[in-house]
Amino acid sequence: MCPSEIGIVMLDNEIPRVVGDVGNPASFPFPVSLAVCEGARTDQVLEHAAEGLLPAITETAQSLVNEGALGLSTCCGFLAIHQQELAASLPVPVATSSLLQVPLVLQLLQPHQSIGIMTANGSTLTSTHLGAVGIDTHLQQRVKVIGIEHTAHLYGVLTSNGAKLDQSVAQAEVVGVAKQAVETNPDIGAFVLECTNLPPYSEAIKESTGRPVWDAISLIRWLQLGVTGSQPE
Structure with a gap:
């Protein structure tokens, strides 16, 4: 090393x-x-x-x-x-x-806006995870947790050793999740990507949703x- x-x-x-x-x-x-x-x-x-x-x-x-x-x-x-x-x-x-950035990014947004946290698994990212990096219960009211666990391709690749990644398919899935999140929650003013495998798609998320994106990179x-x-x- x-x-x-x-x-x-x-x-x-x-x-x-x-x-x-x-x-x-x-x-x-x-x-x-x-x-x-x-x-x-x-x-x-x-x-x-x-x-x-x-x-x-x-x-x-x-x-x-x-x-x-x-x-x-x-x-x-x-x-x-x-x-x-x-x-x-x-x-x-x-x-x-990357969740450490959430309290800071919230300071950049208007009071009525929220952050979309895109995560590998929205069902297991808990308030305990959020609280450990300064996203207290008050700030959690301005957070939307958006999981990719239902994607047909990408989630399986990330949770199965040795699986092959099709980047074009993965990008389409991630962009689709982000766009749906904004349509459902138009108050989302920015995204923070929890998953460290998602930064390759940050630019595509930004372009497709018009929202700024912060990630692990x-x-x-x-x-x-x-x-x-x-x-x-």
Whole structure:
């Protein structure tokens, strides 16, 4: 593992990581290091609130710090549930989840507007996850959780090791979910994408809905700027 500016804790899975995905180093214009947290399965994180995984995640994150990482993130926004514990125990800034951006983005919108949180699984992203990153019960009233768990192609790819990704199909599915969300909830003024596999489709969501989009890539780029004090060349 090479020294890097940002270390990213990866889940123990095998899914496609195209450019734009947090798990692909080519998604960033600065050095990142990836370390797999052994035993951190997708289903354990998405469906069981990452129960029992905090010690292993902490150890993996510390290994990245030992290799020179100046800041830490993860490859799954559901690890927001451990944001406070990880930030308290690790010696560098920790940004587990793109959901950290939600309170800030709400400050940018008109009072009647809400944020659409696009997530891998809307049925298992709970108020506990949201509260752990500062989205308190008051702010949760201005949040619409929009899951992609019913997509015919993409969700299966993200939850099944070794499945092949058709990016054009995945993009069409994600855009369709976003457009339906805006039609159903016209008060949505912006999107924040929880899932770290969704940033490849951020631009398409923005173009199709006319709403600004923040995601895990925007979070990690912000983190990098803060810990290094310099823009990547």
